[in-house]
Amino acid sequence: MNEIPDMENKLENALNSFDGIQRATPQPYFYTRLRARMSKDREWGGIISVISRPVFAVAVVCAVLLMNTWIFFRTDTAVNAGPPVAATGDIPDEYNVAVNTFYNYDTTP
Amino acid sequence: MDERILVDRLKQGDDAAFKIIVETWQNMVFNTALGIVQNAEDAEDIAQEVFVQVYQSVGSFKGDSKFSTWVYRITVTKSLDHERRKKRKKRFAFVKSIFGEESQVVIHPPDFNHPGVVMDKKEDAAALFQAINFLPENQRIAFTLHKVEGLSYQEVSEVMKTTISSVESLIHRAKNNLKKKLEDYYRTRK
Numbered sequence: 001m002n003e004i005p006d007m008e009n010k011l012e013n014a015l016n017s018f019d020g021i022q023r024a025t026p027q028p029y030f031y032t033r034l035r036a037r038m039s040k041d042r043e044w045g046g047i048i049s050v051i052s053r054p055v056f057a058v059a060v061v062c063a064v065l066l067m068n069t070w071i072f073f074r075t076d077t078a079v080n081a082g083p084p085v086a087a088t089g090d091i092p093d094e095y096n097v098a099v100n101t102f103y104n105y106d107t108t109p
Numbered sequence: 110m111d112e113r114i115l116v117d118r119l120k121q122g123d124d125a126a127f128k129i130i131v132e133t134w135q136n137m138v139f140n141t142a143l144g145i146v147q148n149a150e151d152a153e154d155i156a157q158e159v160f161v162q163v164y165q166s167v168g169s170f171k172g173d174s175k176f177s178t179w180v181y182r183i184t185v186t187k188s189l190d191h192e193r194r195k196k197r198k199k200r201f202a203f204v205k206s207i208f209g210e211e212s213q214v215v216i217h218p219p220d221f222n223h224p225g226v227v228m229d230k231k232e233d234a235a236a237l238f239q240a241i242n243f244l245p246e247n248q249r250i251a252f253t254l255h256k257v258e259g260l261s262y263q264e265v266s267e268v269m270k271t272t273i274s275s276v277e278s279l280i281h282r283a284k285n286n287l288k289k290k291l292e293d294y295y296r297t298r299k
Contacts, residue, residue: 007292014240014291015284017233018256022225026139026153031131034157041161 112176119167131160134177137258138184140225144257145188145250146195147221147238155187162187174267181260181268185250223257240290248283251276 027033050056118126138159143152162183170179220235241249247269254260254268255276266276 007295010295011288011291013230014233014237015287017226017230017237019230020227021223021234021257021259023136023140023258024143024149024152024224025136026156030135030139030153030156031128033153034131034160037157038161038164 113172116167116170116172116176119164127164130163134180135160137177138180141181141184141254141258142188143223144253145185146191147242151191155184155191158187159184178264178267181254182270185254185268189246189250236291236294237287240287240294243290244283244286248279248286251279252283252287255280 115126115130119130135156139152139156142155142159143149146152146155159180163180170176221238222231222235223238226234241252244252250269251265254265255262260268262273262276262280266273269276
């Protein structure tokens, strides 16, 4: 029936290989490691429980809106004030826009 | 100490009771998880998760079933969740490798050797554990609880919330499927 003569035996042996199996045990000090993990989880759990509260989310949204409003009104008053008078002549001076051209040289007496 | 008293004390937040509970059931939880995930580090991680869950949700334990049955259920659920997460990761790594992104496809671990298996049966047991991985979830859980944890059909049916005849059928089908897998295994090794 089988190409391997003792296949049926082999299968039975494999299926019965768990007979007499002993319980595996974790490494020593399992409880200590578990406690360490629980206290670590508790620290993060505290932070996460605060962040995940709806009150926290609403407070963050309100803070962002307030900041936006403040920045908007501050910019608005700055625009209405207009540019400083002294600034109008600064750019030509700085980039030397008002330099004389060859035409100016030619026409100069 | 009586199981019910311990549970009541844990419900009141008694840490000493929790310690006794952990020390009483840690081997059972670890061995069950190990039988399912076939990796000692993962089994330890799952065992810790199980006891964290026990500590947090002991209030919801009504006492309709035995405490150990409830703990077994948590262990099986956590172990299967872990397996699913692992499979998802494997698939994701595979897809990433197809698109050429830097990622390593998870390599199949070597044969798992359960530390409790009798010395002269180690090789056969490793082949059996490998074959178990190909079983459908229900058959795998029923077979592992019965063969590795040594639970009776009655106890397995309580953990799996099913009837004894269903468990018998699951284990019968599991054995047939395992025979096919093992036969392939021995033929390819020939």
